[in-house]
Amino acid sequence: MMIYSRFLLVSAAAWALSAMVAYGQEPKIPLPLKASLVLTPEFCASEIRRGTFRERFAVGEAACTTLEPALKGTFSSLTVTNALPTSGNSQLVLVPRFVDAGTVIGWYLLTIRQMDVFLEWTAKDMSGKTLWLETVHGSATHDPLAKHAGEDPLMGRALLKSLIANSVKDAATQSASKMCGAPELIKVARSH
Numbered sequence: 001m002m003i004y005s006r007f008l009l010v011s012a013a014a015w016a017l018s019a020m021v022a023y024g025q026e027p028k029i030p031l032p033l034k035a036s037l038v039l040t041p042e043f044c045a046s047e048i049r050r051g052t053f054r055e056r057f058a059v060g061e062a063a064c065t066t067l068e069p070a071l072k073g074t075f076s077s078l079t080v081t082n083a084l085p086t087s088g089n090s091q092l093v094l095v096p097r098f099v100d101a102g103t104v105i106g107w108y109l110l111t112i113r114q115m116d117v118f119l120e121w122t123a124k125d126m127s128g129k130t131l132w133l134e135t136v137h138g139s140a141t142h143d144p145l146a147k148h149a150g151e152d153p154l155m156g157r158a159l160l161k162s163l164i165a166n167s168v169k170d171a172a173t174q175s176a177s178k179m180c181g182a183p184e185l186i187k188v189a190r191s192h
Contacts, residue, residue: 029180031189035075036090039064040082048101048117055160057101059117062161062168067096070172074179085126091192092131092185095122096175099135101167114141115163119171121178123185132184138171140164 046060068080075092085093097120104114116139123132140163179185 030074030076031180031185032076033091033185033189033192034077034089035071035079035092035094036085036088037068037071037078037080037094037096038082038084039067039080039096043096043098046098048098050102055103057115057117057160057164059098059101059164059168062165063096063098063119063172066165066169066172067175070169070176071179074176088126090126092188093124093126095124096120097122103163114139115167117164117167117171119168119175121175123179123182125188131188132179132182134178134182136171136174136178138167138169138174140166140170 044060044064046058046063048057048059049055050057068078071094072078079090084095098117099120100116100118102116104116116137118135118137120135121133122130124130142159142163
């Protein structure tokens with residue numbers, strides 16, 4: 001019975017949020033929480049290796065420049081740290097982690113046409129208790145037939161870097177949206 005009532009509560013909250021957006025009403029943003037975003041040196045240097053040729057996707061570098069601006073308006077206060085905080089006045093600690101990345105290669109000149117990244121978020125309170133866990137999908141596409149200023153139509157480093165940056169930026173935007181609508185985080189915000 002408990003699971004069913006929780007399902008109904010989450011469904012009702014999601015419906016209410018979608019109805020608010022559909023009728024032009026914005027959900028309460030920023031969430032009234034003081035959050036710490038943990039961007040460790042290891043995370044910022046993280047790479048995912050995939051594909052036949054074991055391509056390296058430097059997703060961490062792109063994330064460390066993108067996540068803070070994307071999440072800035074999500075919380076009443078957001079501070080960035082390079083390690084898990086052991087004390088302080090944060091009510092929420094946000095820890096990102098890349099779990100996967102992939103590409104779709106097109107037939108024309110064998111160029112990458114789409115890149116997907118999967119970013120896992122763990123939101124904890126200061127005692128270390130996990131309050132929210134979510135995986136977010138970010139995607140970016142490239143049309144090899146379209147002219148792009150200053151880019152070689154063949155797969156080049158600049159194009160790959162652009163695809164990585166755009167897919168991570170999409171994941172960051174999706175993260176902010178999911179955090180604003182997460183019932184667990186809304187509950188934490190209401191309790192403080």
